[in-house]
Amino acid sequence: MANVRQDAMIVIEESIKAVLPEAAVKKALENKKFNSDLYVIAIGKAAWNMAKATSDVLGKKIKKGLVITKYEHSKGEIQSFEIIEAGHPIPDENSALGAKKALDMVESLSDSDQVIFLISGGGSALFEKPLDGVNLEDIMDVTNQLLSCGADIVEINTVRKHLSAVKGGRFALACNETPIYSIILSDVIGDKLDAIASGPAYPDCTTSEQALKIIDKYGLQIEENLKEAIMIETPKEIKNCESVVTGSVTALCEAAAESALRLGYSPIILSSNLECEAKDAGRFMATIIKEAKKKSPSKYSPKIPCAIIAGGETVVRLMGKGKGGRNQEAALAAAIDMEGIEDSVFFSLGSDGTDGPTDAAGGIVDGTSAEKIRKSGIMPEVYLDMNDSYNALKASGDLIITGATGTNVNDVMVALCK
Numbered sequence: 383m384a385n386v387r388q389d390a391m392i393v394i395e396e397s398i399k400a401v402l403p404e405a406a407v408k409k410a411l412e413n414k415k416f417n418s419d420l421y422v423i424a425i426g427k428a429a430w431n432m433a434k435a436t437s438d439v440l441g442k443k444i445k446k447g448l449v450i451t452k453y454e455h456s457k458g459e460i461q462s463f464e465i466i467e468a469g470h471p472i473p474d475e476n477s478a479l480g481a482k483k484a485l486d487m488v489e490s491l492s493d494s495d496q497v498i499f500l501i502s503g504g505g506s507a508l509f510e511k512p513l514d515g516v517n518l519e520d521i522m523d524v525t526n527q528l529l530s531c532g533a534d535i536v537e538i539n540t541v542r543k544h545l546s547a548v549k550g551g552r553f554a555l556a557c558n559e560t561p562i563y564s565i566i567l568s569d570v571i572g573d574k575l576d577a578i579a580s581g582p583a584y585p586d587c588t589t590s591e592q593a594l595k596i597i598d599k600y601g602l603q604i605e606e607n608l609k610e611a612i613m614i615e616t617p618k619e620i621k622n623c624e625s626v627v628t629g630s631v632t633a634l635c636e637a638a639a640e641s642a643l644r645l646g647y648s649p650i651i652l653s654s655n656l657e658c659e660a661k662d663a664g665r666f667m668a669t670i671i672k673e674a675k676k677k678s679p680s681k682y683s684p685k686i687p688c689a690i691i692a693g694g695e696t697v698v699r700l701m702g703k704g705k706g707g708r709n710q711e712a713a714l715a716a717a718i719d720m721e722g723i724e725d726s727v728f729f730s731l732g733s734d735g736t737d738g739p740t741d742a743a744g745g746i747v748d749g750t751s752a753e754k755i756r757k758s759g760i761m762p763e764v765y766l767d768m769n770d771s772y773n774a775l776k777a778s779g780d781l782i783i784t785g786a787t788g789t790n791v792n793d794v795m796v797a798l799c800k
Contacts, residue, residue: 386800390727390746393641393689393796394782398733400637402789403428403567406628407435407500410565416440417496422447422463423484425509426502426579427470427734428567430456431788433463433500440498446487450480450508452736455786470507471529471739472522477510481548485511485556493559499623503569503734503790505579506539511547513611520608521545531600532699534657535570539580540588541596543616545608549580550588550616554623557583562623568630569734569790571655571694575625583623586616630654631792634733635693638794642689647798649689656694656795660708661766663696664715664730667797671726672719674799690797698738704770707738709793713745713780714771716797718762723749725800731782734790740772742781744793754778 420443424433429451437444437460447463449456452470459465464483468476488497512521524545528538543550554562562583570577575584590613597604597612632654639649652670656663667690674684684690696708706714709730716728729746731737737744755762758777765774775781 386725386727386798387746387748389645390729390796390798392645393638394729394731396641397634397638397794398784398787398789401629401634401733401791403432403629404435407432407565408439410626410628411436411439414563416443417494418443419445420496420498421445421487421491422498422500423487424448424500425450425505426567427452427455427504427790428502428788429500430465432502432565432567434460436498436500437461437463448484448487452504452508468508470504472525473507473510473518475518477508478518481509481511488557488560491557491560493561495560497557497560497562499562499564499583501564501579502567503578505582506542506549509548509579509582513545513547513614515607516545516611524602524604524608527602528600530700532659532697533596533600534697535695536574536577537596539577541593543580543586543588544590544593544612546580548582550576550586551581551584551620552617553582554620555617557622559622564623564625566625566627567790568627569792571631571657573627573630583620584625585618585620590615629789629791631693634791634794635691638691638796639689642796642798647687647689648685649691650684652690652692654693656692656696658696660696660698660711661715663692663795664712665719667692667728667795668716668719671723671728671797671799675723675726684799687800692795693792695792698769700769702768702770704765704768705740705773706769706771707732707740707742709737709744710740710742710771710775711766711769712795713747714762714766714774717747717751718766720747720749721752726798728797729782730793730795732793733787735784735787741783742772743784744782745771745775745780746782747780751778751780
């Protein structure tokens with residue numbers, strides 16, 4: 383078991399390294415012509431790394447820069463940049479402060495100036511200014527309700543865009559005629575540019591009517607003034623922004639496959655568009671492990687040694703008051719169904735190094751994990767129902783702790799079978 387677990391840790395390390403944004407950002411900048419006075423704004427969990435790469439390339443051409451990232455995601459000073467850390471996944475006062483500073487920066491710019499806008503996942507929470515008639519507490523409450531009910535990221539952002547003065551293309555409008563070059567690290571399935579960080583500089587394809595339907599679908603409790611704000615439609619045309627995507631979950635899955643292949647496994651990417659409940663995804667991956675490990679497998683079964691890979695973004699439907707995240711929940715569900723299976727490991731990992739409101743990036747489990755949890759006095763099935771995957775996996779020593787990675791391109795799940 384030790385060898386396959388060691389292999390899994392190598393896959394984790396090499397996969398994350400392959401999707402760090404620095405090289406991709408530099409490539410997106412190298413063939414562009416820029417004015418001597420540039421204004422750079424970076425938002426999201428990968429904002430610091432993207433800003434540092436931009437500073438390395440453009441240096442003194444940058445007149446002023448701003449980084450807005452998650453707490454503990456800054457790695458120090460960057461010349462000419464102010465750095466603000468803010469709340470995620472729920473926005474806070476620093477999210478509003480960062481947005482105000484960004485708006486103040488671009489307010490007096492003209493069409494002879496240029497803005498480089500670096501966008502990564504997490505920007506929806508980290509970059510916020512409520513519409514008139516809406517306050518930050520309203521957005522915090524709606525976001526919390528959406529996260530708790532199992533809404534997916536596109537649904538969440540559809541609602542948030544219609545309550546915000548900087549999302550859904552509204553930040554680009556605030557830049558007036560100033561040209562914007564937007565470099566985007568995608569954390570949204572299908573790389574939907576109006577959904578990544580809620581599309582602050584991209585035309586919004588969602589509508590007020592869709593946002594209200596999502597509110598009705600999940601039975602969200604919101605005041606009438608918020609419904610009135612939602613009816614103010616987002617811009618459907620943006621003329622001053624050029625956008626380029628530099629990374630996505632597809633690259634993450636391919637990196638995992640290449641790493642597994644080097645280690646002697648036959649890789650299969652099932653999907654890079656996984657969208658379902660986290661515990662269902664974990665259980666499904668466990669069934670594939672069981673199929674591969676059959677004593678008399680079908681000739682169509684996965685051939686050992688194999689690596690089964692899936693990427694995307696699952697959701698957690700909160701039924702209890704435990705601690706965890708979607709990747710940890712998937713790992714705990716898989717651990718229960720994998721019990722007793724030898725020479726196989728499953729992990730689920732958030733590429734940004736954080737999973738839910740925890741210090742873990744995800745979980746890595748094998749056929750002994752569920753038994754270890756029980757020996758600690760915890761029933762894994764009960765803790766799964768309580769959404770307390772963090773404490774269950776902590777008991778078995780199966781949390782993945784990476785710290786902030788500097789990237790954010792969704793999640794990857796990998797089953798390694800020997």
